[in-house]
Amino acid sequence: MLTNNLGYPRIGANRELKRACESFWAGKITLEELKKNGLQLREMNWKTQKDSGIDLIPSNDFSFYDQVLDLSLMLGVIPRRFRDLSDLDSMELYFAMARGYQKNGYDITALEMTKWFDTNYHYLVPEFVIDQQFRVGNSKVLQEFLEAKKLGIITKPVLVGPVTFLWLGKEKETEFNRMDLIDRLLPEYVAILKELEQAGAEWIQIDEPYLVTDIDEELKEVYKRVYAQLVRECPNLKILLTTYFDGLLDNTSLVLSLPVAGFHIDLVRAPEQLEAVLSVVASNTYLSLGVVDGRNIWKNNYKDSLALMKRAAEILPEERLMIASSCSLLHAPVDLETEREGSRLHPEVRTWLSFARQKLSELADLKLLFQSNEQGVIEIFKKNKEIHERRSSFLEAESGKNAFLAKLSLKDGYRDHPYSKRALLQKERLQLPLFPTTTIGSFPQTMEVRALRSEWKKGVLTNAEYEARMKSAIQSTITLQEEIGLDVLVHGEFERNDMVEYFGEMLNGFTFTSNGWVQSYGSRCVKPPIIYGEVSRSNAMTVAWSVYAASLTSKHVKGMLTGPVTILQWSFVRDDQPRNETCLEIAAAIREEVSDLEAAGIRIIQIDEPAIREGLPLRKGAQDHYLKWAVWAFRIASCGVSDATQIHTHMCYSDFNDIIEWIAEMDADVITIECSRSQMELLDAFANFQYPNEIGPGVYDIHSPRIPTKEEMVSLLSKAETYIPAERIWVNPDCGLKTRGWEETIAALKTMVEAAEVARQQVNQVV
Incomplete structure (x- = not known):
């Protein structure tokens, strides 16, 4: 059984990436210094995952701004209004697309930004034109694979899948169906995969979360054609087709029929899909079970996760199973250990929590629990069970009854008149x-305002001093x-x-x-x-x-x-x-x-x-x-x-x-x-x-x-x-x-x- 992580937070445990980017934008550090900071974060993330016992460690999950923007730039999807900036360094062009560009006589609006599926993460929307051409430019995905390889870590490169990438974008300038661009896009994906294959990659994670939405028969045929070609062109590269945020439902047969090496399913959002998947999965297929929640912060209930793992093992041999985060850990805080003495965390609640780094350990624990009955392993299970029981008891003791909700009626949700x-x-x-x-x-919210709040919370300012300073800020703003x-x-x-x-x-x-x-x-x-x-x-x-x-x-x-x-x-x-x-x-x-x-x-x-x-x-x-x-x-x-x-x-x-x-x-x-x-x-x-x-x-x-x-x-x-x-x-x-x-x-x-x-x-x- 392999442990598999779909992605790791890139901001750093102390928001190092935020500070580096903002320093670069402010002209306080050079582009080379920014790139160096990025490399240090990537290396730290890979080493953390390796030390935590993760077998399939992702690369290309790092981004200076957004992973969809990374892919747009890598594929040459650059709106025409940015073409005059071609003399810029690729990183400067990248940030111009993300943030807009208003200098040197130019005034160019940024790419549109919207939510990544049903999360609070925002991605930069690709803009497609009817004569869109794709061309692999920078080799970010290959570069980061090779960086990890130098450390002795063979990573699993991550790419947003071609169908999801097109779906995430918008048609511009004239009306057409952006899915018609798939035949132009696909050869570029093949080129990327071949580069990775030649560099020594064994697995590649291709994210197709669009497969957990309602898709029509025409698009199902596109999926069949796309993945048949990718596998045919790169036969020695194992593709892990990755879905998350919901279940496959009516797309189950389609997905499991695709000729890829393995599939990932989200069993946190949709545990009920496991039976349908197991009923059609081929015996030579790898199945990644997303049992550790990538979007919330509660400790995993090992009893429930093990039940799903054992059920899967009744159908597939253990060596064909992976246990994984449900989705990328991008959506979780980095490390609970940074909540040191003086943290505002409720001390009892703290014992119930698991952040990204702790979730890696949960995957390692689950693998041990599945494979061993040794006393030390049994103690891990008992401790996990006790935490969940203590949480239930605490919440039951703390609960009360809201008087308003107890007598809530239909009229409470309506104004007097339309x-x-x-x-x-x-x-x-x-x-x-x-x-x-x-x-x-x-x-x-200037540094002075943030410092004011901080000093008050630390007791440096009295309530009266804080209130007076805040009122002064309000008065100035009203004026x-x-x-x-x-x-x-x-x-x-x-x-x-x-x-x-x-x-x-x-x-x-x-x-x-x-x-x-x-x-x-x-x-x-x-x-x-x-x-x-x-x-x-x-x-x-x-x-x-x-x-x-x-x-x-x-x-x-x-x-x-x-x-x-x-x-x-x-x-x-x-x-x-x-x-x-x-x-x-x-x-x-x-x-x-x-x-x-x-x-x-x-x-x-x-x-x-x-x-x-x-x-x-x-x-x-x-x-x-x-x-x-x-x-x-x-x-x-x-x-x-x-x-x-x-x-x-x-x-x-x-x-x-x-x-x-x-x-x-x-x-x-x-x-x-x-x-x-x-x-x-x-x-x-x-x-x-x-x-x-x-x-x-x-x-x-x-x-x-x-x-x-x-x-x-x-x-x-x-x-x-x-x-x-x-x-x-x-x-x-x-x-x-x-x-x-x-x-x-x-x-x-x-x-x-x-x-x-x-x-x-x-x-x-x-x-």
Whole structure:
């Protein structure tokens, strides 16, 4: 039996990659120094996995920004707007595609970014044209294989599969089916595999997670043709076809008929698929069992995993079995051992946890447990069993009963009247102009702001000193927004370390790491809270800051909250009860906060739900169930206010076409969405459905340092007017401004306000 890991976090245990990339972008280190840092991280990751007893260690799972962008560059999928940058070093071109390029007389927008399946990881969307040509350029996958080989480690190179790669992209410039490009793409994959074969690779992992979605018969034939050719052209290379995030279901027969050496299946997300797979798997096939959760942080239950392993061993010989992480460990924090003395982790909960490095040990343990009955091995099993029993006892003792949820009724999820009537009351009360301008919530989190929070938490600052300094920051930001000319203001969220962690810190049932970072995109890392028990609210969380900000201006200040679905999705969630039950607990807590904000005089309340699309199951058959409880949770959180109070929500980097009716069911008065990178393409869904409420399509991409022009923003607003009536359009950035600098933020917001004024004048001229 082999132990198999699908991928390892590349950020480093102390976010070394983040610091190196940001230092390079700031001009503090050279390109060679950046590359050296990358090599050091790769070597450390390979050695860690080898020392942990992993047999199949991945390579090419490392990336300076994104693995899909790596593949795009490697295959020559470079949008035409970047062709003039061909003189740049390939790494500089790579970062230009990721972040945009605005210097040396150029002003080039970045690639669109969206969620990797149903995770909070963002990938850079490949752009394909009808005459697309593919050409293997850099040899990153070969280079990293050879780097590991020098260390004496024969790795398993990882590639996103050709069909999934095309599916992840978008057609540009003209209408065509990007899957028609497969015959041009396939020879380049063959060339890559042959290079690896000649260099001494034995296994290659080809990721095809698209195989756990609903695919038609035509695409099934494409899969058959693609993998028949890859195997025929590279007969001595063992291909491990890898799926994750769901089960194969109706694609089982197709996948198991493909002539590859082995298959990986996710038995954490879909343990029930094992029987169907075993019923058709060939006896000479390798089967990788994804029994260790790559997306959550709880210790593996060895009893359950061993049961799956033993069942597989009844059909396949042990030497044909692999045990593996369910998916890449990219989605897990790096190492629990970095949570040293003084960590915020609840001491009891800490004993229940397993991060990426610990998950490697779990794979080694499971192999030992399967193969040996020695006393030392039995003790490993007993200890694991005791931990799970202790966890159950602790949670049972801590549980209570939420009085509101106990008497929850249908009326609790509805406003008094529909939007059409509410809008009249809100218009009269708020007195906002056409194309009202606002931001999504956060303003730049400078080093000074972060230091202020840190000093307060360490006790260097007293509560009074901290509050005074925070109020000063809020006052300056309110004044700045008034000077810029924004219509609806925000307090800036300087007191918040993270839009989820901040709320979790004031809710019961949460605990936190000090160093449990996970990559979200590029150098952006998040530190998800851990929901271990029943969630409830003891005190107000945002009211004092919002009320103070409102006291400084005659303009409206939004109350800013994170919604229940996003708090759920962006946390590591307890796995001992259904997720929808945990989500309702969070919704009840947010509802209390919404009511308190309204009672304190806040007339506009934003409840952000950027993750609602992210949680959508990959299979259509399971989507309605999820959407029903997700929308219900939002409504429970938002519907406890009067009709005159305006409820906003924000969503970003999501395709709404297939769920637009459910978005409308959320019944927010105003929805703000990311639109600038897609050039308003996302509004197609809202136009075709005739979305009834107000929309703020983002006109400013905050994930890029590039500052857009007024003409560009006016053009985007003009496009928006072809989808939405002018009287229902808001003007705002794509997302919060937390990651941006003050200089670029001020310049972009001033331009945005000017663009809104131009849009107003254009409408008035028509009238």
